[in-house]
Each structure stands twice: as structure tokens, then as C-alpha cells.
Amino acid sequence: MSSSPPPQPSAREVPPPGLDLEKLRSCLDRERPGLVGGPLRAQLIQGGRSNLTYTVTDGAGRWVVRRPPLGHVLATAHDMKREHRVITALHGTAVPVPTPVLLCEDESVLGSPFYVMEFVDGTPYRTAEQLAPLGPERTREAVLSLVDTLVDLHAVDPESVGLADFGRPEGFLDRQLRRWGKQLDASRNRELGGIDELHAALGRALPDSAAPSVIHGDYRLDNVLIGGDDRIKAVLDWEMSTLGDPLTDLGLLAMYSRPIDLPGSPISTTATAAGHPAAAELIERYAERSGRDTSAISWYTAFAWFKLAVILEGIHYRYTLGQTVGAGFDRIGDLVPVFIEHGLTTLQEG
Structure with missing residues (x-):
């Protein structure tokens, strides 16, 4: 979630592992109709220690998807519902958090629970x-x-x-x-x-x-x-x-x-x-x-x-x-x- 440019389409773009863009689009259209206006493209955000984080765009809007790592075993260690709950609770307080968009606990979509939030433009300084x-x-x-x-x-x-x-x-x-x-x-x-x-x-x-x-x-x-x-x-x-x-x-x-x-x-x-x-x-x-x-x-x-x-x-x-x-x-x-x-x-x- 740094200030990198949106992912650009390529001739035969392959979505990053763990993110089925067609199923994600269907879920968003069903749960948040009108949110997405075009084909989705995505890239994996590097630097995360545990859960997988992706930026997703339709060319106009930008969002972030969070899901557990591939092949995770302990659900309690990668609790998407818990993460989504706390940012939803803190949204509107003095604590700046991304705007929550959607929590999906249906594992048939991406193979695990996940949540979507608005993209925030900024830089995580690591060094x-x-x-x-x-x-x-x-x-x-x-x-x-x-x-x-x-x-x-x-x-x-x-x-x-x-x-x-x-x-x-x-x-x-x-x-x-x-x-x-x-x-x-x-x-x-x-x-x-x-x-x-x-x-x-x-x-x-x-x-x-x-x-x-x-x-x-x-x-x-x-x-x-x-x-x-x-x-x-x-x-x-x-x-x-x-x-x-x-x-x-x-x-x-x-x-x-x-x-x-x-x-x-x-x-x-x-x-x-x-x-x-x-x-x-x-x-x-x-x-x-x-x-x-x-x-x-x-x-x-x-x-x-x-x-x-x-x-x-x-x-x-x-x-x-x-x-x-x-x-x-x-x-x-x-x-x-x-x-x-x-x-x-x-x-x-x-």
C-alpha cells in the first residue's frame, strides 16, 4: 500500500497466486453492486510478514485485498474477520485506518476468508x-x-x-x-x-x-x-x-x-x-x-x-x-x- 503506480495491463497478464480475479469480481458485484466498473487487475504487495496483501484496480478505483497465506493451517493466526472487525470499529475515530469495503467468509471465492478495503496512498518506511x-x-x-x-x-x-x-x-x-x-x-x-x-x-x-x-x-x-x-x-x-x-x-x-x-x-x-x-x-x-x-x-x-x-x-x-x-x-x-x-x-x- 505504498504510493506505487497502479498495475498496468499486459498482453497476457497472470493474476498473482491466491487471487482469482473473476471470482473476486463476481463477489464484489454481488455484495457491492456498482463498485467495480471494469476488468480487474492486481499485484501482490511485497514486504508483508504473514498475510498476503494485494492491490486491485479496475482502472479507476483502487482497493486492497487481504487474505491468509497460501496453505495456512492455523485459522486463529490469520483471522480475517478479526482484522476487518477492528478497522471497521476504528473507522471514524481519530485513528486513521483504511475504509473497509467487504468481508467475505465464503472460502469458495478465494480458498479462504478475505476482506477488501479502500487503497490509501502513502509510504511504509522500512529502513x-x-x-x-x-x-x-x-x-x-x-x-x-x-x-x-x-x-x-x-x-x-x-x-x-x-x-x-x-x-x-x-x-x-x-x-x-x-x-x-x-x-x-x-x-x-x-x-x-x-x-x-x-x-x-x-x-x-x-x-x-x-x-x-x-x-x-x-x-x-x-x-x-x-x-x-x-x-x-x-x-x-x-x-x-x-x-x-x-x-x-x-x-x-x-x-x-x-x-x-x-x-x-x-x-x-x-x-x-x-x-x-x-x-x-x-x-x-x-x-x-x-x-x-x-x-x-x-x-x-x-x-x-x-x-x-x-x-x-x-x-x-x-x-x-x-x-x-x-x-x-x-x-x-x-x-x-x-x-x-x-x-x-x-x-x-x-
């Missing part, structure tokens, strides 16, 4: 190099707007937008810590110094959660679209959203705002971009604008380091089994000790 042309001042404003939008999200009253039952906020942090501990156990195939120490220390220092809110679950710069005015046009990728402790979103954002000390890291970061505010400034801005107590933010940031270490170790484990393909996977394992060290250091600083 410091991509931010460089903006210059320091514009980069700073873009990142600060990320904090302001997070404050707006956490200010939404879940009940008022129909999300009162969107999650189980009671015991949220304890469940999260146990969940990621189990994920770690499922990927163990080597010694990882400090990982168990970090997990245990997080358990001993478990903070009392703030008042629950709608949380994004994976809030960072490359999950939003930035417009030409350097403001956020849409927040994307709501697959991990729920009701829970809002400071988990802030802790993750703080984690991503610290440079990763590994030359040639396969994990992209924008933290080294000129003008990018330090984590401390982002936390201070959030506290000032939200009125929330952020005194325990070191725990939440350390938890984010732990969670990402577990995710990366899972990727490394699959790589050792020959289950991943592509560039960079051979270096993922080198990052895990770095994340563990940052987690331990951050927790001690708190």
Missing part, C-alpha cells in the same frame, strides 16, 4: 535509507506522529466502538509472558545464554497493567502509511490487535527506536536515520499526551526484546531445518544474542 530523502526534520515529524497516533488509539473507548469483547485484558501480561516462553521451548535447538535469565527476571518483575485499551500488537513505522505531509494516513496490519496493556505497544515502539548493534543486520530498522527521535523522547511524548504512567516502561521494552528474540530464534530454528528460503536467513541466528543482551540491560536499567 533508514528510505527515510534519508526526507531529511532530519521531516523524519522527526513522521516518527513523532507515530506516537501521537498511538495515543489516539489507546484513547479509544472499546465499548463505544463495539470492541468490549475483543480480548481478555485480565492477566494479559502474565499470559503473554507464558505464551512466548512456550514459543521459546518449541524452538530450542541450541544454548542461548541469558534467555532463561531474561524470561525469569521478567516474570519476577511483572508490573501492574495500566487500564486496558485496544492495542495494535505490532506497532512500528513500517506498519503505517506516511503521506506527503509526513502525517500518518493509515495504520495497517492489525492481525495481532486485541484488548490489553497499552504499554506493550509503547515498549515495542521504544525497542524499534534503538539501533541494532550488528553490522549488516538482516533486520531492517529506521532508528539510525538522521532526525529519528530517541526512545526516551518518544516515551516522554506519549506520557505527556496520554497522561498514562510510563514509569515501568523498561519492563515493557525488555519484554519486547525478549519477544523478538523468541521470534527470531524460531526463524533460525526453521532455517536449520531447511524450512526457509531467501536471503538473510543465515544471519538471523546471530541477532538473537544481541536481542537477549539488550533485554537484560534494559531490565536492569529500570
Whole structure:
């Protein structure tokens, strides 16, 4: 969903995998008559970690289709209805989200549930190099707007937008810590110094959660679209959203705002971009604008380091089994000790 030009027709254009354009057109004509005015063309948007995302156009209008990955097994991990529900609920609030168009749970159309939303023109900045042309001042404003939008999200009253039952906020942090501990156990195939120490220390220092809110679950710069005015046009990728402790979103954002000390890291970061505010400034801005107590933010940031270490170790484990393909996977394992060290250091600083 960047500001790339619409896909152009070719002599014998083949639609991307997982998207039957004829069946999609029939579904849209049936459910949203008059929306589409001509033959559909599509392209797969690269860069997504999990669910498949496509841009679709009839030459005049543009839309985005989201569906689970091909051959997915766990429906709960790729819940289209959940994603569609949260953007529908947030549409019309201060949180910028794409306009929802359609949820289709009929698997005979595309082979799995999917949803359609309006295309939003903007850029997802994934690296410091991509931010460089903006210059320091514009980069700073873009990142600060990320904090302001997070404050707006956490200010939404879940009940008022129909999300009162969107999650189980009671015991949220304890469940999260146990969940990621189990994920770690499922990927163990080597010694990882400090990982168990970090997990245990997080358990001993478990903070009392703030008042629950709608949380994004994976809030960072490359999950939003930035417009030409350097403001956020849409927040994307709501697959991990729920009701829970809002400071988990802030802790993750703080984690991503610290440079990763590994030359040639396969994990992209924008933290080294000129003008990018330090984590401390982002936390201070959030506290000032939200009125929330952020005194325990070191725990939440350390938890984010732990969670990402577990995710990366899972990727490394699959790589050792020959289950991943592509560039960079051979270096993922080198990052895990770095994340563990940052987690331990951050927790001690708190």
C-alpha cells in the first residue's frame, strides 16, 4: 500500500497466486453492486510478514485485498474477520485506518476468508535509507506522529466502538509472558545464554497493567502509511490487535527506536536515520499526551526484546531445518544474542 503506480495491463497478464480475479469480481458485484466498473487487475504487495496483501484496480478505483497465506493451517493466526472487525470499529475515530469495503467468509471465492478495503496512498518506511530523502526534520515529524497516533488509539473507548469483547485484558501480561516462553521451548535447538535469565527476571518483575485499551500488537513505522505531509494516513496490519496493556505497544515502539548493534543486520530498522527521535523522547511524548504512567516502561521494552528474540530464534530454528528460503536467513541466528543482551540491560536499567 505504498504510493506505487497502479498495475498496468499486459498482453497476457497472470493474476498473482491466491487471487482469482473473476471470482473476486463476481463477489464484489454481488455484495457491492456498482463498485467495480471494469476488468480487474492486481499485484501482490511485497514486504508483508504473514498475510498476503494485494492491490486491485479496475482502472479507476483502487482497493486492497487481504487474505491468509497460501496453505495456512492455523485459522486463529490469520483471522480475517478479526482484522476487518477492528478497522471497521476504528473507522471514524481519530485513528486513521483504511475504509473497509467487504468481508467475505465464503472460502469458495478465494480458498479462504478475505476482506477488501479502500487503497490509501502513502509510504511504509522500512529502513533508514528510505527515510534519508526526507531529511532530519521531516523524519522527526513522521516518527513523532507515530506516537501521537498511538495515543489516539489507546484513547479509544472499546465499548463505544463495539470492541468490549475483543480480548481478555485480565492477566494479559502474565499470559503473554507464558505464551512466548512456550514459543521459546518449541524452538530450542541450541544454548542461548541469558534467555532463561531474561524470561525469569521478567516474570519476577511483572508490573501492574495500566487500564486496558485496544492495542495494535505490532506497532512500528513500517506498519503505517506516511503521506506527503509526513502525517500518518493509515495504520495497517492489525492481525495481532486485541484488548490489553497499552504499554506493550509503547515498549515495542521504544525497542524499534534503538539501533541494532550488528553490522549488516538482516533486520531492517529506521532508528539510525538522521532526525529519528530517541526512545526516551518518544516515551516522554506519549506520557505527556496520554497522561498514562510510563514509569515501568523498561519492563515493557525488555519484554519486547525478549519477544523478538523468541521470534527470531524460531526463524533460525526453521532455517536449520531447511524450512526457509531467501536471503538473510543465515544471519538471523546471530541477532538473537544481541536481542537477549539488550533485554537484560534494559531490565536492569529500570
